[in-house]
Amino acid sequence: DQQVKQNSPSLSVQEGRISILNCDYTNSMFDYFLWYKKYPAEGPTFLISISSIKDKNEDGRFTVFLNKSAKHLSLHIVPSQPGDSAVYFCAASAMDTDKLIFGTGTRLQVFP
Amino acid sequence: EAQVTQNPRYLITVTGKKLTVTCSQNMNHEYMSWYRQDPGLGLRQIYYSMNVEVTDKGDVPEGYKVSRKEKRNFPLILESPSPNQTSLYFCASRASSTEAFFGQGTRLTVV
Numbered sequence: 001d002q003q004v005k006q007n008s009p010s011l012s013v014q015e016g017r018i019s020i021l022n023c024d025y026t027n028s029m030f031d032y033f034l035w036y037k038k039y040p041a042e043g044p045t046f047l048i049s050i051s052s053i054k055d056k057n058e059d060g061r062f063t064v065f066l067n068k069s070a071k072h073l074s075l076h077i078v079p080s081q082p083g084d085s086a087v088y089f090c091a092a093s094a095m096d097t098d099k100l101i102f103g104t105g106t107r108l109q110v111f112p
Numbered sequence: 113e114a115q116v117t118q119n120p121r122y123l124i125t126v127t128g129k130k131l132t133v134t135c136s137q138n139m140n141h142e143y144m145s146w147y148r149q150d151p152g153l154g155l156r157q158i159y160y161s162m163n164v165e166v167t168d169k170g171d172v173p174e175g176y177k178v179s180r181k182e183k184r185n186f187p188l189i190l191e192s193p194s195p196n197q198t199s200l201y202f203c204a205s206r207a208s209s210t211e212a213f214f215g216q217g218t219r220l221t222v223v
Binding site: 102 | 215
């Protein structure tokens with residue numbers, strides 16, 4: 001059973017516009033959520049995180065929103081740049097297990 | 113520089129020939145884990161370790177072994193590799209309730 005789901009395998013956005021990547025989860029025990037970016041031939045790199053006590057966290061062009069009642073989080077990238085083209089994974093963990101569970105990833109392509 | 117180092121980066125082997133992929137971290141993290149990435153399946157956890165001599169199965173442990181004799185090292189062992197273990201493997205480490213740091217990946221092909 002997939003506890004963390006990214007239902008859009010791919011997303012294409014024009015440079016300068018907003019990119020919105022979505023993630024849903026099923027386990028109400030999750031209390032820490034993260035987004036990772038992955039380029040080909042490299043390991044995933046941490047992008048931004050949010051604790052369940054917050055509903056928004058911002059870092060430069062990247063903002064993560066958490067809607068606990070809907071068990072949904074999203075990553076907004078504004079403005080999108082060609083260098084943002086990568087696969088984005090959302091991940092979640094619960095304090096009691098400290099285990100990170102990943103979604104299946106969304107491939108973002110930002111075109112000029 | 114904080115890093116997770118895994119070796120080798122690429123490996124082609126034959127069915128049944130035992131192999132080990134090494135992983136080392138220099139951040140004194142308690143928590144280490146191995147993932148495999150397959151198309152359409154994302155990152156699936158194979159094994160994890162919460163500290164020295166403490167290891168546990170992840171979501172897809174069949175066919176793999178691990179050991180954690182020292183805090184910095186967490187090797188992944190395939191005793192008898194099979195073609196369905198052809199995949200891209202990542203080692204990761206983290207301190208409790210923080211982000212995980214990943215290695216560069218090992219692309220394994222079993223023929």
